[in-house]
Amino acid sequence: MVRIADVARMANVSTATVSRVISNTGTVKKETAEKVLEAIKKLNYQPNMLARQLRRSETETILVVVPDITNTFFSAVLRGIESVAIENGYQVLLGDARNNVDTETSYLTILGQKKADGLILLTARTDQKILEELSHDYPVVLACEYYEGTQLPTVSIDNVSSARKATEYLISLKHKRIGHISGPLNVVVGRDRCKGFHQAMAKHGLSVDPSLVQEGEFSFESGFNLMMKFLSLEEPPTAIFAGNDEMAMGAVKAAKSKGVRVPEDLSVVGFDDIKFASIFEPALTTIAQPTFDMGQKAMHLLLKIINDEELEKNQFILSDKLIVRNSCKELTIDG
Amino acid sequence: MVRIADVARMANVSTATVSRVISNTGTVKKETAEKVLEAIKKLNYQPNMLARQLRRSETETILVVVPDITNTFFSAVLRGIESVAIENGYQVLLGDARNNVDTETSYLTILGQKKADGLILLTARTDQKILEELSHDYPVVLACEYYEGTQLPTVSIDNVSSARKATEYLISLKHKRIGHISGPLNVVVGRDRCKGFHQAMAKHGLSVDPSLVQEGEFSFESGFNLMMKFLSLEEPPTAIFAGNDEMAMGAVKAAKSKGVRVPEDLSVVGFDDIKFASIFEPALTTIAQPTFDMGQKAMHLLLKIINDEELEKNQFILSDKLIVRNSCKELTIDG
DNA sequence: ATTTTTAATGTAATCGATTACAATAAATGT
DNA sequence: ACATTTATTGTAATCGATTACATTAAAAAT
Known part of the structure; x- marks a missing residue:
């Protein structure tokens, strides 16, 4: 395993300098940076994310819990979430509750364990109190499903x-x-x-x-x-x-x-x-x-919460649409 | 944030002892363990997984990359993977390649970053060489899709x-x-x-x-x-x-x-x-x-590799079945 | 009663990065 | 030429756990 110290040694600098090059602070002299970059390449170095995450106490990972991943409605929403997540350097940890409340609830511990920076729930069947308390300590957004009369950030249709x-x-x-x-x-x-x-x-x-x-x-x-x-x-x-x-x-x-x-x-x-x-x-x-939009909106909201930005409001109602196809017909007397 | 040191202080023991209680080494006196457990409960302490993972260098997370999560075939396989994963204390990080080779390949960095202990690929479109090299350094299993003439552990049908x-x-x-x-x-x-x-x-x-x-x-x-x-x-x-x-x-x-x-x-x-x-x-x-079975088998294989167990063989061919329903009919002369 | 063994606990190093602070080097001002 | 400012780099603390090793306490053996 190649460590930052190995890179530092090869480039004849301190680990601090290597770290600065990696995080692009812009405070490293050009030639030094080049030396470091070269060493990184030569050693095929990749930073250990666990170490970084521990130090920075952030994982750049969000957790999405869906009630049933085999339902394409939810995978479509997931697509929206993923698109925004990736755009912002976040990865998606998936929890499939398999239509089981206990499974759903068990995923929540991941936040406390610091394995994810935030949570998007596509299912709201866990006890409301538990979730509201959780949301005091961690960024949580609900999408598709929701609770009644709650301040939890929510995006859904009416x-x-x-x-x-x-x-x-x-x-x-x-x-x-x-x-x-x-x-x-x-x-x-x-x-x-x-x-x-x-x-x-x-x-x-x-x-x-x-x-x-x-x-x-x-x-x-x-x-x-x-x-x-x-x-x-x-x-x-x-x-x-x-x-x-x-x-x-x-x-x-x-x-x-x-x-x-x-x-x-x-x-x-x-x-x-x-x-x-x-x-x-x-x-x-x-x-x-609007599956994709709901996913995107939910992820945007979560990012705001993670970054301590102000939310203009907590409940977002997106508009749905009646799609008329061929499964209905006007009733006639004789049927 | 409650740390192990807080628990140690409250229970009047060292952090080492607390850690021993948590990991259940069985080397702690019963009364001491009780004190510790009580403190944990009182403080509502949850271990920081990042710290543990860094120290133990294992994440108990595996990465699954699917070509298209909105295809229910893959979500069914995922179900199989998840079931075995959870049973064994592993979590599933999902990568949806959205039918794009570059997206697929980009997920592979997660292993080098130590964010996952292993990888199951439900899509094999990345350059074969890259993947074979990756599998020298990290546990990798292919499922559903595969490469020709490779030693990469694979589970699929014929x-x-x-x-x-x-x-x-x-x-x-x-x-x-x-x-x-x-x-x-x-x-x-x-x-x-x-x-x-x-x-x-x-x-x-x-x-x-x-x-x-x-x-x-x-x-x-x-x-x-x-x-x-x-x-x-x-x-x-x-x-x-x-x-x-x-x-x-x-x-x-x-x-x-x-x-x-x-x-x-x-x-x-x-x-x-x-x-x-x-x-x-x-x-x-x-x-x-056999979607569910393939998922299970793939995860079982991955676990073996992660635990450095011997694989009886590398290629597992599961049996498929022709399901005859109503979309075919015997050809007659006049049609 | 003393030595040996075993059980229980503590101290401090460690995992691999980031970063506050310190130190030095280079640039600018007078 | 010297003081001041700014740019660049290094040293060491830190994140929060785990665990090797050391130490002490208790039990067993002589």
Whole structure:
């Protein structure tokens, strides 16, 4: 292992001078710097980052915890985070919570251990208190998911209004018997999208049949199963708002398996606009979240916190968009 | 920041003793250990990992470089890696090469900087020499992708024979005019799958029309575009073997857009068996790779190298499986 | 009771950089 | 020519743990 002392010896200078050359302080004479650079090259020297990080007490690494890395929605957000991180000399440590709260929480210790300078959470299922305390001591930013009534820096869309928008789209297509396959209600975005659904229904004077609201778990399978349940109802819904695209696809699949055509017999709208939403048949009408932008914004925020800069505000709501494709159709009397 | 010295002071012992308690050497008197533990709890002390790592020169972190994190094939492999990593007290640093060789290569410096104890590459596009040299100094394992004729520890499937298998399946369905949408030929798995395709054709005495072999780039779009090209041919293929599922889906979409039915008019087989392959319509016939197992195996190998254990061998070929679904059909005279 | 062995703890070196402070050399001013 | 300022370099402390080695205390052996 080549150390800074080896370089210093070869270049006939002190380690301090070598260090100055490396960190480009501009206080080293040109010829000296050249000697040092040459020695570095000759020895193929690379600074030991652990030593530097210990001394400077900074790692230039940030931790990102995602609920489920196999969901392309999150990997798209990750892309946004990574782009800004790399641009600013930061590396990304990934924690995949695998949809498990305890796994999620266990990643938080990494901050205390000084293995990362900051944290971006794409999932907010850990106890709110714990996280708020953590954020007193370390830079933390939430993205996509969030807590209610918190001062934690957050970037997300307004899930309630998006869900309302999605539901109202179905209402505008004359649907009245609209079902909702929600995400898990112990995660905010599941709750908020459910809330938006109810708001839209109420706003248009439509009653919600409790049996038409079922709690899924953001997976294809849960969407499939819950749709099956709906279909076995005496009076099945004519439209479904699903809490995310995977569940929407599951619902469509279930319908098809029962000979129910989408969109002719059943309209479905999803949420997230994942990569596959447009490939799916029928192409999914869904709410597109600005994944890349959210990632970028979250990382920019985190950088500000790390650098002790003032935040203009704590909650950033980015705008989503209803993408109309082919999974919905206006309701006609005979169906 | 609470340091080990603070704990030592409070417990009225030396830092050495505290350290011994933390690392559980078993050489500390029970009552002393209790005092220390109490102090740790009271101060909410967490060891500074940077300091420990510097001293022990190990990070308990491994680096995984993937070519494209938004491809669920790779996130599935990552899951396997992570599971073994966590089990063994290792953390995973993720590098997303975003399909760019330079980005991929740039991640390799992390090893020299001592920020990770080892490396698993899910992409092998960096210059082979560079990597082989790197592997003399640091633990490196390749998974999924690999180099030809190398001693680098590798875990993968036999892409040539899998591709042969896939192609022979089409041949068994009486197809003769079979096209291949290959992956990029500058990546091994692209080349090997192409090779397997040719081998199968040759073995059954079928000639390969050069215009029926086109190089894609593993993306939906490239699959779509190249299929369009095939369809505009005077005599289009009756079957397609695509280098991965995303391209296969692109091909199917292109066919459908031209009124060509799959599988009735065109048979398509993919590769990888990603999450959506079974959801796609028609459900994709494809080669399933043992993603989770490959990830686990790769991490197990890496651990052995890190712990200086002997490797029974360097190349591990795991078995794949042809999953027959609904995207292929026997060729009939009239189509 | 004294020596030997073992157990428990402490002191200080160490990991490999960075950087405050000190020292020297060169440049500028008078 | 000497004082002052500025540029360049070096010395040694520091980051916060771990651990080799030294020391002391307790237990076992004679």
